[in-house]
């Protein structure tokens with residue numbers, strides 16, 4: 310007996326939960342990804358180099374960059390649609406989604422939410438169009454999960470701010486036109502809009518990565534970087550500023566990680582149908598089907614969670630702790646799915662001919678950035694018990 | 701300048717197409733309906749022309765109610781308004797009837813230029829553009845790989861087996877375009893959102909002034925009497941190289957008239 314295979318998310322009837330417009334936007338990103346990005350992704354990953362400017366311009370034309378922000382040239386879509394776009398981009402590669410997360414949810418969002426009118430006018434329209442690239446400098450070599458300890462400082466000197474310090478693991482750093490840099494001041498942590506051509510600013514690329522190779526990751530070195538008084542983001546005071554941005558980006562990852570998982574699962578199913586072992590299609594063996602069924606369940610459950618969080622966000626009711634639920638679950642399950650799919654493709658699975666190990670390697674970074682899985686567990690644990698186990 | 705672009709909704713080109721056994725018409729339920737790919741080139745050309753010369757683009761389709769999606773896609777690319785000609789009486793129309801119906805629908809609007817794709821990917825007759833021009837009594841400039849407008853005169857490169865002809869006419873005219881002509885733009889999110897608010901006029905046969913007796917499957921000038929599945933691909937020929945592989949390959953190719 311054989312019947313027509315149905316794709317995992319169709320089995321969950323996910324499309325029926327989306328409006329026509331949400332589907333149209335998702336389909337646009339999907340077809341753009343399939344035609345313009347996917348053909349190059351293995352090469353970019355292998356070379357460890359992403360033509361970030363070109364990619365940003367293309368995505369800017371579609372309206373992906375800062376798509377859920379309103380005004381200043383941004384498309385102004387729903388948050389849920391932003392999630393769907395992240396999912397389609399990450400189905401191609403987590404590096405592409407990272408570019409978009411950092412541009413839209415970290416750099417643009419920081420300026421849009423906390424910036425002055427001048428900051429917004431100066432940067433947002435160009436960033437939405439992909440003409441200017443942004444990065445977000447929070448993490449330091451010695452302070453990742455605990456950014457409160459940061460050593461980068463901003464000191465007042467007459468009419469200027471002078472920034473000194475080092476930021477580490479900064480996505481888009483070396484290709485950025487503008488960096489949103491968080492630094493300690495006499496009055497707590499504040500954000501600064503730093504044009505990357507300011508004297509004293511440099512951003513060496515971090516090489517020899519085994520993950521997110523199709524993404525630019527850099528160090529930011531700030532040596533007596535002198536900025537005008539109005540370079541500070543007026544509306545962000547304390548750690549709540551950067552954390553507010555991270556919530557935005559994490560929300561996209563809740564969807565994005567599932568894109569990578571879906572791509573792996575689709576590749577594994579196609580491969581298992583095609584590959585014959587012991588004279589029969591691999592897909593017809595019970596052990597394979599058990600794997601596929603378990604993976605489809607986790608993918609579908611993760612998708613339902615993502616859509617639920619998306620609807621909450623659009624209703625203005627999303628609690629940051631709920632974003633932790635989504636990020637922890639969906640990235641963890643996506644990574645498990647990618648690894649399990651790799652077993653189905655076996656030796657072929659370790660090559661760049663197929664997406665599975667590339668996705669698995671990428672997801673290792675995704676598990677760590679935007680709050681490690683441990684930190685999100687602690688957030689959820691604190692929510693459930695009222696007790697903080699961070700320190 | 702006002703340009704009408706005629707677009708057709710077709711079954712997904714990627715999907716396997718099949719005929720319904722009882723009516724011998726295309727099974728449109730079993731695959732996603734999409735905008736005929738060639739028509740994206742027609743839309744792009746119209747948008748470029750209006751961007752250069754001013755004016756607006758109206759997109760027109762004849763099809764079931766769901767063909768609205770093809771109109772929205774064109775609107776999200778930048779077309780300004782749409783016309784959806786839909787009526788149960790039109791179902792099963794052949795190329796002759798389709799061209800009649802479109803010509804009548806065009807009578808409800810003004811235009812300087814009508815642009816079509818040169819072929820729909822489902823029925824693939826390439827007849828509609830020429831028939832439409834004939835019905836409208838307008839010059840037909842088909843298989844265009846380049847379009848230029850200067851005042852009221854239009855010049856196209858018409859693709860031929862040997863290269864192209866340069867053809868000139870006075871507006872209004874009917875043009876069909878080939879894929880070579882341009883690179884269709886992607887819609888944008890803003891375009892998708894704006895498309896919702898653009899006007900789409902719904903026409904039925906009465907509103908378009910169509911005589912229902914001249915359209916639909918019953919009125920078709922030809923009928924499909926039978927259809928057969930394409931036979932599955934055969935195994936092919938294996939050439940074993942025993943030192944004379946090259947010769948054997950050449951013999952095979954010449955037997956198949958490839959060389």
Ligand SMILES: Cc1cc2nc3c(=O)[nH]c(=O)nc-3n(C[C@H](O)[C@H](O)[C@H](O)COP(=O)(O)OP(=O)(O)OC[C@H]3O[C@@H](n4cnc5c(N)ncnc54)[C@H](O)[C@@H]3O)c2cc1C
Nearest residue numbers: 445446447448453454478479480521674678679681683699
């Ligand atoms: C590819 C990539 C791109 C990145 N892009 C950016 C960017 O654009 N901008 C930016 O600012 N940062 C970026 N980061 C940095 C990222 O956010 C940090 O790596 C992350 O916050 C973790 O910090 P860390 O690596 O210093 O790990 P550490 O904080 O040193 O953590 C080490 C381990 O200890 C665990 N741990 C920490 N605290 C606790 C605790 N209280 N209880 C239990 N366990 C704990 C962690 O979960 C982890 O397992 C990027 C990272 C990567 C890999």
Ligand SMILES: Cc1cc2nc3c(=O)[nH]c(=O)nc-3n(C[C@H](O)[C@H](O)[C@H](O)COP(=O)(O)OP(=O)(O)OC[C@H]3O[C@@H](n4cnc5c(N)ncnc54)[C@H](O)[C@@H]3O)c2cc1C
Nearest residue numbers: 706762794795816817819820823824825826827828920922
């Ligand atoms: C299975 C099958 C059964 C058929 N049965 C019959 C039959 O019984 N008798 C018969 O004579 N013919 C029949 N046809 C032919 C078919 O119905 C017509 O050819 C069709 O309506 C129009 O022609 P086309 O799709 O080949 O368009 P083409 O001429 O290839 O299309 C060229 C361009 O014309 C425009 N265009 C075409 N259709 C439309 C539309 N509906 N609205 C707006 N613009 C349009 C588009 O710009 C398109 O790119 C059948 C075809 C198939 C595949």
